[in-house]
Amino acid sequence: MDFKFTEEQELLRDNIREFCEKELTAEYVRWLDENCNFPPDDLVKKLADMDFFGLTVPEEHGGQGMGMVDFCIVSEELATASVAVAISMGLSPAFGARPISELGNDDQKAKHLPRIASGEEKWCMALTEPAGGTDILGAISTTAEKDGDSYVVNGAKMFISGAHVADYILLIAITDKDVKRSKGLSILIVDAKSPGVTINLVEKVGIHACGTCEIFFDDVRVPAENLLGTENMGWYHILGTLNPERIGTSMLSLGIAKAAFRDALAYSKERTAFGKPIGQFQIIQHYLAETAIEIENARNLIYKCAWLCDNKERYDVEATMAKIVACRASEKAALYGMEIFGGYGFTMEYDAQRHFRDYKQMMFSPISDEMSMNYIAQSYGLPKSY
Ligand SMILES: Cc1cc2nc3c(=O)[nH]c(=O)nc-3n(C[C@H](O)[C@H](O)[C@H](O)COP(=O)(O)OP(=O)(O)OC[C@H]3O[C@@H](n4cnc5c(N)ncnc54)[C@H](O)[C@@H]3O)c2cc1C
Known part of the structure; x- marks a missing residue:
C-alpha cells in the first residue's frame, strides 16, 4: 500500500x-463572495x-x-482556497x-473536448426539477419529444449550478413516457x-x-445529433457521472473544512483571554483536534475512492460514505x-461566517446526507426504507 503521491503529483500540487x-x-x-456570481473571465483564463x-x-x-487522484489533488488546493472557485x-x-469522453461519438468529442480543455466552453448539468431532487425519477417531468431531426424540449429545471454562464447544458429529459421512468430518459446536449x-x-x-439557477425550456x-449516448439509457448513463461527482463534492467539503480549521487555528493563537492565547485552553484545543481528526479521516477516504476510480474498481458505496464523512468534517x-471566533465569528469581518454559510450547500447537493445513508444501508442488503 502506497500513501505517497508520485513526483509528478507532488509537482502538480505545488503548482x-x-x-x-x-x-x-x-x-x-x-471580494468574490461579496460581488460575483461566477469567477471572472481573467481568473478562468489563468486556470x-x-x-x-x-x-x-x-x-x-x-x-x-490525468486521473481522478490528480483531479482531486488540484481540487483539494482550489477548494481550500475558495470552494466557490473549485465548484x-x-x-x-x-x-x-x-x-463526452465516456459517452460521446467522434463528432461530439472533436467538437467539444478541445474547447472544454482550453476553457472556452462552459457546461452545467440539469437533472434536478422544481418538484424534487432526491426522488428525481418520481419528480422529473421535462420532456424531449422527437420531431423530425430534432427533439422539442419542454419543462423546468431547478438549482442548476453555473447555468447563467454556461454555453451548454447537459440535460436529462423524458424521451419515452410509456415505460418505467428509469428506462425512458435520455441525455441531450443543449445550446444554452x-x-x-x-x-x-x-x-x-x-x-x-x-x-445557482432555475431553467425553463419552452x-x-x-x-437529434445532440443526443449523448443511447436514447432512453440516460438514467444509467448519468449514474456514471454522479459517482465521480460524489468524489468531487467530497473534496469540496474537505476544502471548506480545511479552510475553516486553518482560520480557527490561526485565530486561537492570536486571540487572548485571561492573559493567555485562547488556544491554550483545553476545550479550544479539543475543538481543533476533533476537527483535525475528521479532516484526516475524510481526506484518506476521498483519495481511496479516487484511487478505486482510477483503477476501474467499484467505489459507489465508498464515495457515498466519503460524501458524508467530508460533509460532517x-x-x-x-x-x-x-465558537472559536466568539462574537467576531458572527460579524462579516472574518471568514468564519462564510465557511458557516458555505458548508451547508454540500449537505444536500448533489445528494442529501439522508439519501446517502439510505444508499449505504441498502448496500448491506437492508430493504429500501422509502
Ligand atoms: C446550491 C445548489 C446547487 C445545486 N446544483 C445542481 C446542479 O448543478 N444540477 C442539478 O441537477 N442539481 C443541482 N442541485 C440540486 C440538488 O441535487 C438537490 O437539491 C438535491 O438532490 C435534493 O433535492 P431537493 O432539494 O429537491 O430536496 P428534496 O428531494 O425535496 O428533499 C427534502 C428533504 O427530504 C429528505 N428526503 C427525501 N427523500 C428521502 C428519503 N427517502 N429518506 C430520507 N430522507 C429523504 C431529503 O434528504 C431532504 O432532507 C443543487 C442544489 C443546490 C441547493
Whole structure:
C-alpha cells in the first residue's frame, strides 16, 4: 500500500498551491463572495493557461489524460482556497469533459473536448426539477419529444449550478413516457443560447461566487445529433457521472473544512483571554483536534475512492460514505470555527461566517446526507426504507 503521491503529483500540487497563494488571496476570495456570481473571465483564463480544464480530457483531444487522484489533488488546493472557485471550475470537467469522453461519438468529442480543455466552453448539468431532487425519477417531468431531426424540449429545471454562464447544458429529459421512468430518459446536449431557454439566478445563502439557477425550456429545438449516448439509457448513463461527482463534492467539503480549521487555528493563537492565547485552553484545543481528526479521516477516504476510480474498481458505496464523512468534517470545522471566533465569528469581518454559510450547500447537493445513508444501508442488503 502506497500513501505517497508520485513526483509528478507532488509537482502538480505545488503548482496549484502556488497559484492559489498568488491568485486566491483571502481578500480576493472575500471580494468574490461579496460581488460575483461566477469567477471572472481573467481568473478562468489563468486556470485555463495552467491546463486546469484539460486535466482529465484524453490527450488525443487536447487534454492531459490525468486521473481522478490528480483531479482531486488540484481540487483539494482550489477548494481550500475558495470552494466557490473549485465548484465553478469543476463544472465543465465534470459535466462536459467526463460524460463526452465516456459517452460521446467522434463528432461530439472533436467538437467539444478541445474547447472544454482550453476553457472556452462552459457546461452545467440539469437533472434536478422544481418538484424534487432526491426522488428525481418520481419528480422529473421535462420532456424531449422527437420531431423530425430534432427533439422539442419542454419543462423546468431547478438549482442548476453555473447555468447563467454556461454555453451548454447537459440535460436529462423524458424521451419515452410509456415505460418505467428509469428506462425512458435520455441525455441531450443543449445550446444554452437556444430560443426558448430562460435562465434565472436563484438567491442563496452561501457559495455566492458559483451561482445557482432555475431553467425553463419552452419548445426548445435540440438537433437529434445532440443526443449523448443511447436514447432512453440516460438514467444509467448519468449514474456514471454522479459517482465521480460524489468524489468531487467530497473534496469540496474537505476544502471548506480545511479552510475553516486553518482560520480557527490561526485565530486561537492570536486571540487572548485571561492573559493567555485562547488556544491554550483545553476545550479550544479539543475543538481543533476533533476537527483535525475528521479532516484526516475524510481526506484518506476521498483519495481511496479516487484511487478505486482510477483503477476501474467499484467505489459507489465508498464515495457515498466519503460524501458524508467530508460533509460532517466541514460541519464540525465550520461550527467549531464559529465558537472559536466568539462574537467576531458572527460579524462579516472574518471568514468564519462564510465557511458557516458555505458548508451547508454540500449537505444536500448533489445528494442529501439522508439519501446517502439510505444508499449505504441498502448496500448491506437492508430493504429500501422509502
Ligand atoms: C446550491 C445548489 C446547487 C445545486 N446544483 C445542481 C446542479 O448543478 N444540477 C442539478 O441537477 N442539481 C443541482 N442541485 C440540486 C440538488 O441535487 C438537490 O437539491 C438535491 O438532490 C435534493 O433535492 P431537493 O432539494 O429537491 O430536496 P428534496 O428531494 O425535496 O428533499 C427534502 C428533504 O427530504 C429528505 N428526503 C427525501 N427523500 C428521502 C428519503 N427517502 N429518506 C430520507 N430522507 C429523504 C431529503 O434528504 C431532504 O432532507 C443543487 C442544489 C443546490 C441547493
